[in-house]
Amino acid sequence: MFSLVAIHKSYGPVRAVGPVDLEIAKARTTVLLGPSGCGKSTLLRLMTGLTSPDSGEVRFEGVRVQPDRWPSLRRHLGYVIQEGGLFPHLTAWSNVTLMARHLGWSGPDVDRRVEELGQLTRLDRPTLLRYPAELSGGQRQRVSLMRALMLDPAVLLLDEPLGALDPMTRFDLQTDLAQIFRSLGKTVVLVTHDLSEAGFLGDLIVLMKEGRVVQTGTLEQFVHHPAEPFVRKFINAQRSPLEAVAPVA
DSSP, X not given: OEEEEEEEEEETTEEEEEEEEEEEOTTSEEXXXXXXXSSHHHHHHHHHTSSOOSEEEEEETTEEOOGGGHHHHXXXXXXXXXXXXXXXXXXXXXHHHHHHHHTTOOHHHHHHXXXXXXXXXXXXXXXXXXXXXXXXXXXHHHHHHHHHHTTOOSEEEEEXXXXXXXXXXXXXXXXXXXXXXXXXXXXXXEEESOHHHHHHHOSEEEEEETTEEEEEEOHHXXXXXXXXXXXXXXXXXXXXXXXXXXXXX
């Protein structure tokens, strides 16, 4: 779906990403994993056109994306950020339907789509008539997911969508996201620093360090066949207290 070819991106003297070559498979969930500042969110922003590479190419379905193509391409992308990014002066319903109404969807079509997404994310109509400040963190993220899916995009991009949630809410949403990803069959790119979340949700994990890709594969491959010492260290740093008594060899 996406190809990043010889990508470099810097902010002033600081290299954020590069060199990176990466393929994002169609109808699969790819997880960009790594510590803070490793470049994973920058890669996601490159895929949305929110920032441009200093060198290299971003390709969508095999075609190089030029700057003038981004406005039309973004209608094929659903984007979810940490803490939702909802407009506080609009109800949840209005946040979800904003782009559809802007594009001239009919009232019945809007209502039908919201009902479908409400069932998918387990949000009822009374909840959707509230303002973001009246919702829990988990509910706000569900609304943000509904908004990202409203136009039925080909690709869903999520930038640490569960990072600010408490463990129980995060667990529930991880379970729901896994079911949603399977049922929709969309191309998904998820950014996280959480190893267990990556293993639970991802078909392919891309581990990054200092702007470059260290290893790609499954969680099992990372555990049993680490590409370099950093992979082993990253895994051991995230193990639970009970697991820590048996560190990765």
